[in-house]
Amino acid sequence: MHSLLPLPFFHVWSYLQTQPLMGLTATLCTWELACFIDIKAGHKPITNPTFLSITLLACALLVTGTPYSAYFNGAQYVHFLLGPATVALAIPMYANRHSIKKHFVPIFISLTTGSIVAAVSAMLIARALGAPHDVLVSLGPKSVTTPIAMAVAQNLGGQPPLTAVFVMITGVFGAIICTGVFWLVRVKDWRAQGLAAGTAAHGLATARMILINETAGAYGGVAIGLNGIITSIMLPLLVNIFGF
Amino acid sequence: MGGAGNYEGAMVRSIMMLLLCQLAGTVVQEGTGLPIPGPVMGLVLLLGLLIWRGGPSQSLHDTAGGFLKYLGLLFVPAGVGVVTELQVLKANALAIAVAIPVSTILGLVVTGVLMQRLLRGKADA
Numbered sequence: 001m002h003s004l005l006p007l008p009f010f011h012v013w014s015y016l017q018t019q020p021l022m023g024l025t026a027t028l029c030t031w032e033l034a035c036f037i038d039i040k041a042g043h044k045p046i047t048n049p050t051f052l053s054i055t056l057l058a059c060a061l062l063v064t065g066t067p068y069s070a071y072f073n074g075a076q077y078v079h080f081l082l083g084p085a086t087v088a089l090a091i092p093m094y095a096n097r098h099s100i101k102k103h104f105v106p107i108f109i110s111l112t113t114g115s116i117v118a119a120v121s122a123m124l125i126a127r128a129l130g131a132p133h134d135v136l137v138s139l140g141p142k143s144v145t146t147p148i149a150m151a152v153a154q155n156l157g158g159q160p161p162l163t164a165v166f167v168m169i170t171g172v173f174g175a176i177i178c179t180g181v182f183w184l185v186r187v188k189d190w191r192a193q194g195l196a197a198g199t200a201a202h203g204l205a206t207a208r209m210i211l212i213n214e215t216a217g218a219y220g221g222v223a224i225g226l227n228g229i230i231t232s233i234m235l236p237l238l239v240n241i242f243g244f
Numbered sequence: 245m246g247g248a249g250n251y252e253g254a255m256v257r258s259i260m261m262l263l264l265c266q267l268a269g270t271v272v273q274e275g276t277g278l279p280i281p282g283p284v285m286g287l288v289l290l291l292g293l294l295i296w297r298g299g300p301s302q303s304l305h306d307t308a309g310g311f312l313k314y315l316g317l318l319f320v321p322a323g324v325g326v327v328t329e330l331q332v333l334k335a336n337a338l339a340i341a342v343a344i345p346v347s348t349i350l351g352l353v354v355t356g357v358l359m360q361r362l363l364r365g366k367a368d369a
Binding site for chain 1: 259262263265266269280281282283284286287288290291294295299300304305307308309311312314315316317318319320321322323324325326327328329332333336338339340342343344345346347348349350351352353354355356357358359360362363366
């Protein structure tokens with residue numbers, strides 16, 4: 001072994017595995033690569049940079065046999081910023097305050113109903129198909145933006161990484177099908193389209209709506225923030241009522 | 245030159261503002277045991293402050309915009325955690341493959357149709 005591979009290589013590699021530098025650098029490099037691919041592909045829902053980065057990094061960890069904890073040792077510095085970023089959602093919500101105020105009752109009724117239907121139907125279907133408790137409560141907040149969804153899942157005894165994956169699948173799926181669904185059920189109002197996209201499939205579907213119509217994008221932003229708050233409050237109650 | 249220096253100071257103040265709101269939210273959450281996550285409580289707190297004080301400063305606006313522009317990147321480390329959940333995903337593949345698409349379509353349809361009905365005839369501001 002020693003004669004085949006130079007010892008310093010092993011030494012450097014195993015040293016780097018104990019340091020935050022590798023995980024952090026790998027995260028940023030992969031993100032840049034994913035953004036490049038996304039631009040080249042013309043912003044297809046399936047080339048979403050978040051989705052691509054997670055897939056590439058997960059494969060890299062599995063191939064090199066690097067434990068997730070070694071990777072997260074560096075990536076935690078990026079992860080930490082989710083907290084202040086969630087607080088920062090207050091700024092776009094404030095910017096849309098007049099529209100929200102004017103249509104507050106319709107927004108509140110539609111959003112709360114849609115949010116409950118999405119969460120409860122997901123958990124009921126998964127329970128009927130045999131999923132255990134921790135999977136069910138990880139699935140419940142999947143329509144909410146990731147930082148909020150992960151915190152909600154953690155509070156309910158779910159698995160935050162599992163929730164992050166569910167949120168991502170929901171977002172990619174929602175972004176791909178939302179325009180088709182609106183066409184099928186004849187939802188033409190941009191405000192209704194944006195609100196529905198933000199409520200059912202958070203930022204990923206909203207990002208898609210922003211490209212089509214500005215008003216739809218603004219209502220999507222409102223839905224992301226409001227649904228985050230409503231789900232945080234409602235989901236623990238729903239989990240109790242339905243006994244998930 | 246002085247302007248640039250002030251601006252950088254203002255950015256630090258904006259980050260401090262976001263962190264203080266998150267900290268206050270987390271203190272309230274831990275103290276009361278409410279199921280609402282600390283950062284969400286911080287969001288509500290900042291929204292209240294903005295309404296009370298009349299909008300964000302240019303610096304807070306730009307700093308928040310910077311965070312939100314890279315929101316997609318911030319999800320990545322947690323998402324890579326999927327490597328620790330592969331067993332669970334495999335064991336529940338059918339439940340997940342049915343529950344997520346069906347519930348997402350239901351959520352889109354219910355919210356969209358209801359909102360369109362309720363807004364019928366109401367023009368925007």
